[in-house]
Amino acid sequence: SRTFMDYTISADPNNPNTFFIDPWIFEQESIELTFKYWSMFPSAKEKEILQKCVDDKKADQLGKQLDTIVKNWWKEKQEKPKENSIIATIKPLPWIEEAQSWNCRTTYQQLAGLTPNPMQEEIFHEITSNKNPAILLKAPTGSGKLEAILFPVLAQNYRLFLPLPTRSLLDDHRQRIQEYL
Structure with a gap:
């Protein structure tokens, strides 16, 4: 990918x-x-000429010989192209269409084996029913904010940008997201 x-x-x-x-x-x-x-396949003689340049460590000669061989091949190619x-x-x-039919409970169950809380259900509805969602979510620690945003975004195949204030929070989120995926 x-x-x-x-x-x-x-x-x-x-x-x-x-x-x-x-x-x-x-x-x-x-x-x-x-x-x-x-595709060009050099002849045995052409390979021998090129190998001699390599063996003699004459890079300038190798380049010139290779240039000549390719130009001759291309000139011949123009006369009888194959x-x-x-x-x-x-x-x-292929999974985009299938994912777009997921509902809130199905998505939470499929991705994490969880039942969504009321905040998560509301956010899921807002994201999946709005063509261009922009959401600012503020809730206490441990209330499920990451899942509230992540799961509907995955179900809708949207791109997600999460600004995070600390490296440790980024590492924690990355680990959790990898587990869900």
Whole structure:
């Protein structure tokens, strides 16, 4: 999985040419991209020339020889091109639609085996029923603020920014979130 700009891209473990993108902002159900490429396989003589440059520790000669070999290959390629292609498919993460149907109790039960308290239920409703939620939550220590924010955000597949005042609190939250995930 790799985060690029505002998107997370992860490969489909069942299909090496399919990738999931989150968030999915496109109207189509999937998008196909065609990648064309050419492969060069040096001849035995070319390999021998390059190896001699390596053995003689002549980096400048290696670069020149490699440049000549590639230019000759490309010139030949233009006369009789033989390209290969791969079709890559990008799709939304498959679990997003399923997660959006989770309700408050189901989400708390699925993620932590907990029953939500009234504050958590109210926050869950506010986050899941509001398209662009911005919430400031103030409650006593141990009242379940992290879960109140985290669980509906996970259920809706939103991005979450939690400003935390101390490193120890950050470490505690990271450990708890890892356990839930």
